Amino acid sequence: MAMALMRSLKSITTSNELLKVAGCRTFASGGAKGKKGKGGAGGDAPKASLISKEVKSTTVYGANILKDGQDPKILPDSEYPDWLWHLLDKRPALSELRRKDTETLPFDELKRFVKLDNRARIKENNMLKAKN
Template sequence: MQGKEMTMNRIKSVRSIIITREAVRLVGCRTFAVGGKAKKGSKGGGASDAPKASTLSKEVKSTTTVGANILKDGTDPKVLPDSEYPDWLWHLLDKRPALSELRRKSVESLPYEALKRFVKLDNRARIKENNNLKAKN
């Protein structure tokens, strides 16, 4: 009798494990809501989720950099005339030549900044190539 009871207990425990695995699978499954009209008073998105118009005046927007303050007690910085900013600032977004373009030009004719960039990019490309060769071996 004891052997039969032990077998029944093991079967019950195995069943409970299987059931809990299935439950975990069902709970862990992500579901999506079916499209349709939202009920009145529901938490779904509606017209109230639309972006709200800014309450700042056009004058404040044009004279200050809104949101640039990083200090707790500070204020947003004022926008200065272009002549007050350094020259390098206006060239930050300029396109710089790629390594392939720099390789086509003669090294002697390159300005110092372009030569520095060429050396940096060429070293980087050589390191990547050596790493790839080592990885294959």
């Protein structure tokens, strides 16, 4: 196969012929079955859900990553750990933490303040070194 391709490339003399050979596809498209005419909007219509509303309200559909596993069931809120409900809470920015007294900050906010302050100092030092 490769030899036949090389022979056909050797016989090409013009750049137009080269573009025709190099631009041709050698794999099946797979998506042309359902298309009708131009535009390609024939297969883009929304499909009806095959899953009943009962299953949608009791399971996390699509969360299974195992080949032989099942989608996990939705549990009541009391079954989940407390920290889960605070993941999306807004945390104070560095400017707000600088305004507060560091002696009265809770440990997790103090840890965040140190991390953000170190990051800001490193960025400032890097900018100063880059200008010199």
